[in-house]
Amino acid sequence: xxxxxxxxxxxxxxxxxxxxxxxxxxxxxxxxxxxxxxxxxxxxxxxxxxxxxxxxxxxxxxxxxxxxxxxxxxxxxxxxxxxxxxxxxxxxxxxxxxxxxxxxxxxxxxxxxxxxxxxxxxxxxxxxxxxxxxxxxxx
Ligand code: DAT
Ligand code: MG
Numbered sequence: 774x775x776x777x778x779x780x781x782x783x784x785x786x787x788x789x790x791x792x793x794x795x796x797x798x799x800x801x802x803x804x805x806x807x808x809x810x811x812x813x814x815x816x817x818x819x820x821x822x823x824x825x826x827x828x829x830x831x832x833x834x835x836x837x838x839x840x841x842x843x844x845x846x847x848x849x850x851x852x853x854x855x856x857x858x859x860x861x862x863x864x865x866x867x868x869x870x871x872x873x874x875x876x877x878x879x880x881x882x883x884x885x886x887x888x889x890x891x892x893x894x895x896x897x898x899x900x901x902x903x904x905x906x907x908x909x910x911x912x
Contacts, residue, residue, distance in 0.1 A: 778808065779855040779892045780901035786886040787844035788812070789838065793846055799876055800850060803862050809849040811904040817840045823904060828842075839885055847905040854865065856892055863891045 783796050794814075799808070815823065820840040827833050852858055864875025868887055871878040880888035892898035902911075 774893050775909045777853055777855050778849055778851050778895075778902065779859045779898045780904065780905075781848050781850060781859065781892075782890040782891065782892075783846040783848075784888055785845060786882055787847060787880050787888040788844050792879075792888070796876055796880065797846075797848075799862070799879075800848075800859075802851075803858070805850040805852045805855070805859065808851050809847055809902070809911050810846065811848075811910075812844050812846050812907065813905070814844045823901070831902050835885060849902045849906060849911060856895055856898055859891045860864065860893070863889050 781800070785794055787796060797807070817837060820837040823829075824833065824836055824840065827836065830836075840880070850859060862876060864871030864877040864881075866877075866887060867884045868877045868881035871881065876886050876889050882888075892901050
């Protein structure tokens with residue numbers, strides 16, 4: 774259903790470093806419309822639920838601790854081909870491999886503290902957006 778939408782979070786390191794404005798500007802400049810936006814903080818338990826798909830990976834425990842270590846900014850974004858275009862805008866998971874001009878190239882500090890999340894499929898975009906936003910928080 775949400776074929777033109779994706780979900781993102783500005784992660785704790787980028788929020789802590791005052792990059793909310795710069796990252797949001799890159800997102801809008803790339804043609805995404807912000808449908809929903811909130812600053813919030815995940816509990817350890819909620820971060821664990823959000824990343825449950827990675828629960829058997831060796832980095833899971835650290836990832837969940839990191840993602841609950843400070844406030845994040847959650848957004849639903851809209852654009853044609855949103856999921857794929859947004860993955861292109863954020864760049865590779867490991868910032869050492871992220872291309873010039875991507876959000877992670879500019880703001881990521883490490884594989885873990887990589888500045889932003891981006892959904893990897895339409896189905897997950899829907900699930901992740903629903904994790905943070907009610908129906909009356911989408912415009
Ligand atoms: P992405 O965020 O690019 O979709 P992913 O879904 O594979 O990447 O992993 C989710 C997050 O987990 C990622 O943004 C950072 C962390 N992560 C992934 N691989 C990691 C690794 N090898 N070491 C530490 N953290 C890792
Ligand atoms: Mg992923």
